[in-house]
Amino acid sequence: MYEGIKxxxxxxxxxxxxxxxxxxxxxxxxxxxxLAETLEEGAVQQLANVATMxxxxxxxxxxxxxxxxxGFPIGGVAAFDMEEGVISPGGxxxxxxxxxxxxxxxxxxxxxxxxxxxxxxxxxAVPTGVGAKSSLRLAGRDLLEMLMKGSRWxxxxxxxxxxxxxxxxxxxxxxxxxxxxxxxxxxxxGLPQSGTLGAGNxxxxxxxxxxxxxxxxxxxxxxxxxQVCVMIHCGSRxxxxxxxxxxxxxxxxxxxxxxxxxxxxxxxCSPLDSPEGRxxxxxxxxxxxxxxxxxxxxxxxxRKVLADxxxxxxxxxxxxxxxxxxxxxxxxxxxxxxxxxxxxHRKGATRAFGPKAPDIxxxxxxxxxxxxxxxxxxxxxxxxxxxxxAMEKSFGSTCHGAGRVMSRSKAxxxxxxxxxxxxxxxxxxxxxxxxxxxxxxxAPEVYKPSRExxxxxxxxxxxxxVARMEPLGVIKG
Amino acid sequence: xxxxxxxxxxxxxxxxxxxSLEALxxxxxxxxxxxxxxxxxxxxxxxxxxVDADDPVSLVHDFLSELLYISEVENLVVASADVSIxxxxxxxxxxxxxxxxxxxxxxxxxxxxxYSGLSxxxxxxxxxxxxxxxx
Numbered sequence: 150m151y152e153g154i155k156x157x158x159x160x161x162x163x164x165x166x167x168x169x170x171x172x173x174x175x176x177x178x179x180x181x182x183x184l185a186e187t188l189e190e191g192a193v194q195q196l197a198n199v200a201t202m203x204x205x206x207x208x209x210x211x212x213x214x215x216x217x218x219x220g221f222p223i224g225g226v227a228a229f230d231m232e233e234g235v236i237s238p239g240g241x242x243x244x245x246x247x248x249x250x251x252x253x254x255x256x257x258x259x260x261x262x263x264x265x266x267x268x269x270x271x272x273x274a275v276p277t278g279v280g281a282k283s284s285l286r287l288a289g290r291d292l293l294e295m296l297m298k299g300s301r302w303x304x305x306x307x308x309x310x311x312x313x314x315x316x317x318x319x320x321x322x323x324x325x326x327x328x329x330x331x332x333x334x335x336x337x338x339g340l341p342q343s344g345t346l347g348a349g350n351x352x353x354x355x356x357x358x359x360x361x362x363x364x365x366x367x368x369x370x371x372x373x374x375x376q377v378c379v380m381i382h383c384g385s386r387x388x389x390x391x392x393x394x395x396x397x398x399x400x401x402x403x404x405x406x407x408x409x410x411x412x413x414x415x416x417x418c419s420p421l422d423s424p425e426g427r428x429x430x431x432x433x434x435x436x437x438x439x440x441x442x443x444x445x446x447x448x449x450x451x452r453k454v455l456a457d458x459x460x461x462x463x464x465x466x467x468x469x470x471x472x473x474x475x476x477x478x479x480x481x482x483x484x485x486x487x488x489x490x491x492x493x494h495r496k497g498a499t500r501a502f503g504p505k506a507p508d509i510x511x512x513x514x515x516x517x518x519x520x521x522x523x524x525x526x527x528x529x530x531x532x533x534x535x536x537x538x539a540m541e542k543s544f545g546s547t548c549h550g551a552g553r554v555m556s557r558s559k560a561x562x563x564x565x566x567x568x569x570x571x572x573x574x575x576x577x578x579x580x581x582x583x584x585x586x587x588x589x590x591x592a593p594e595v596y597k598p599s600r601e602x603x604x605x606x607x608x609x610x611x612x613x614x615v616a617r618m619e620p621l622g623v624i625k626g
Numbered sequence: 627x628x629x630x631x632x633x634x635x636x637x638x639x640x641x642x643x644x645x646s647l648e649a650l651x652x653x654x655x656x657x658x659x660x661x662x663x664x665x666x667x668x669x670x671x672x673x674x675x676x677v678d679a680d681d682p683v684s685l686v687h688d689f690l691s692e693l694l695y696i697s698e699v700e701n702l703v704v705a706s707a708d709v710s711i712x713x714x715x716x717x718x719x720x721x722x723x724x725x726x727x728x729x730x731x732x733x734x735x736x737x738x739x740x741y742s743g744l745s746x747x748x749x750x751x752x753x754x755x756x757x758x759x760x761x
Contacts, residue, residue: 189635216636219740219760223636243737243760278731279662280701337699348735349761387698390737394691397741415741557638557734557761558631583731584664590734626735 151190160213160609164197169412171201178211178224179543181605187554187597191217198412199227203420204234206491207484212498212548213605214597218242220415223497226546228482229421231490235409236426237418238400238433240494242475243393245433246440247351247384249521250317250471251532252448253370255461256377258357261621267355267458268579268622274450275353276345277626278583283344285446292340296328299438300471303445310464313445315510317471318500318518321441323478327431331388332395335432339388339439344446348626350591351383352523353447356530356618366534366615369516370469378618379455380530381447382523383626384475385440392436396429421492430477437476444471469532470510470519472499474549481507482544493544501535501547501612509535520612522603525551525596526580526588526625527573530618531603538610547612548602555595564589573623582625591625629657638734638759639743643752647711650746650753651686655693655707655720661759662697664732668705669723675709677716682746686755689716690739701725734761 150156155163157177162185164176176196180188192215199221200209206228215224220239229235261267276283287295295302300314300321314320346353358376361367372378385392403419403426404411411418419426452466477494484491502509503517513519517535524530528551539545555563566588570580573593582588607614632639640657644650659666677692679685689709697704702722709718740758747754 218636219738219742278727279733279735280698280725280727280730334695334699338695348733349737351735387695391695394738398688413742553636556633556635558633583727584733586732587664587734 150185151193154193160605164193169194169197169201171412172197174200174205174208176200176209178215179213179605179609179611181213181601184213184597184601184605188215189217192222195220195222196225198416199225201412202235202237202416202418203409204229204232206230210543212546213602214497214548214550214552216552218496220413221494221496223552224548225496226498226543227494228491228544231421234421234492235418236421236430236477236492237416237494238393238397238429239415239417240496241433241477242496243390244384244475245389245392246437246473247475248440248444248471248473249380249382249523250444250448251469251521252379252451252466253372253469254377254379254455254466256459257375258377260459261377263458264622265579268581268624270454270458271353271451272581272624274454275447275624277624279348281345281347282341285344287340287343289336292336293328295343295442296331296435296438297326298322299441300445303442308446308449313468316468317441318473319508321445321471323434323437325431326435326438328435330428330432331392331435335388335391335395338391339386342386342388344443345386346383346447346626347386351626352526353451353624354380354620355622356380356620358616359619360617362614362616366516369513370519370532370615371467372469372532372616379451380523381444383443383447385436386443388439389436392432396432399425400429433477437473441471470521472521474499491544495546497549498546499549500545501539502545503535503537503540506535506540506545520547522548522599523550524599525593526591526623527576527578527593527620528599531599531614532616533603533607533612534615535612536610539612543611547606551596551599551602553595554597557590560589560592560595564592578620579622580625588625628653634758637740637761640757642755645752647682647753648709650755651689651709651711652707654686654690654755654757655704658690658693658736658759659697659704662733662736663703663730665729666703666705667723668721671702671722671724673700673702673720675718675720679714681714683744685714685716686746686757687739687741687744694736696720703730736761
């Protein structure tokens with residue numbers, strides 16, 4: 150471990166104040182010894198830098214999938230108080246509300262005949278890849294509604310059911326959305342991309358529940374061993390990227406205007422209660438809504454394909470839950486015995502609210518919210534549940550995924566996309582992508598094993614294992 | 627290839643070397659497009675670009691961000707950029723071809739241009755740009 154970092158538990162490490170000048174609180178991260186071998190010094194530095202920001206409460210935190218990001222580390226969680234605190238696009242990321250949803254079907258593996266055809270039909274039904282365009286023909290007015298209402302907009306258009314809304318974090322809509330701060334550029338990028346999956350690490354996966362760790366929680370979530378599920382991982386596409394780019398520029402100026410001294414210009418931020426801070430928050434919330442609507446539209450297309458191919462009902466395919474991985478939100482938390490309203494930044498981290506916490510579907514309230522952790526292509530994904538421990542230690546937050554260990558350039562040098570596809574096929578995993586060559590970028594070996602990451606949050610108690618799913622078919626962006 | 631990809635685990639870091647600032651920006655544009663679309667070829671489409679910023683580093687950041695935007699909304703895969711730079715003002719033309727899914731789907735989605743690690747240096751003969759694309 151790097152010099153100056155203190156181990157304070159089997160999986161907990163502290164970055165003391167003074168690690169970088171100006172830290173207001175200590176940093177803290179959760180990591181096994183094995184994962185510590187791949188920890189980048191730059192990521193620790195970023196964790197410490199976040200601790201210098203005005204109004205930060207208790208700790209600058211990072212989950213076990215910590216790695217070097219833009220301003221904040223990926224896997225970073227930070228809470229800011231309402232008086233002195235700030236909001237920072239670097240604490241959310243370019244892909245606002247990149248997130249995951251899980252659809253549980255009534256199908257079992259033996260029902261899944263013609264799997265190759267299923268993969269092809271899903272690939273046709275969901276626009277995928279760099280430059281993918283929507284089959285929806287939206288007018289500007291539709292886009293504004295989508296930005297204001299999120300999943301609700303999609304359901305009103307016939308892309309889902311009323312009950313889907315209950316099974317989304319925030320009900321699939323952040324009410325603070327303000328389209329006045331969404332630029333024309335962002336709108337122009339967003340219009341043709343609604344309902345598209347995008348590229349990079351985004352995917353649509355047919356999965357089977359292979360292992361149940363917690364039967365009561367699995368029952369509550371409607372998951373059983375051998376059941377076929379579909380996982381959708383995507384975000385707010387070019388609209389979110391543009392909002393981040395636009396507001397970073399504004400907030401850079403605001404950082405100077407409000408004389409906020411930061412060790413890194415990527416931490417550009419503005420007081421929560423400033424016109425610039427409110428503008429970013431409103432635009433970010435609109436992008437989050439766009440992402441929720443996107444995942445809703447994609448799920449609708451998946452349900453139609455499954456209903457058509459296997460004769461199952463549209464409404465018999467239940468949304469288990471939808472979580473955001475990149476977002477900032479206002480939440481109530483108890484800090485040192487006192488209830489506080491805070492702005493929580495989660496960047497590559499998942500909300501993990503425990504039993505009886507607010508904003509959890511009634512059916513899950515005794516268990517805590519589902520936490521969905523996508524695996525990399527070809528590896529297991531996990532469902533966990535939120536815990537009281539997460540409320541106490543990490544502002545109700547946990548990890549979000551695996552994190553890369555190999556660069557894209559190295560991956561392309563050492564792996565061939567076709568071989569990656571064939572090797573997965575030999576394990577019974579069918580992969581479809583617009584470009585087979587690009588599959589090398591996302592091969593299983595370029596990521597940390599998600600099991601390692603998930604095991605750490607399970608051991609610490611930031612969330613608890615419920616189920617493990619294995620992929621059967623993958624649509625890659 | 628006129629740029630070099632440097633080692634970076636999570637994102638794409640590149641180095642571009644060129645004899646003038648204008649050529650440097652042109653090569654950087656080409657690199658961004660090659661990362662995003664895999665294959666880039668000269669084509670019949672022209673598109674104007676204008677960017678203003680306070681300093682060369684901000685200018686290249688905003689230029690590449692603007693290129694991402696134009697490329698997406700105009701369905702344009704840019705193969706070269708002919709720009710002139712006076713202080714913080716850049717103007718010029720982008721040249722390329724229309725986006726074709728069959729040809730241009732082999733790249734990596736670039737979400738944004740990072741300020742982290744962004745630098746322009748000069749040695750005796752050349753300008754050297756290092757930039758990270760957030761992917």
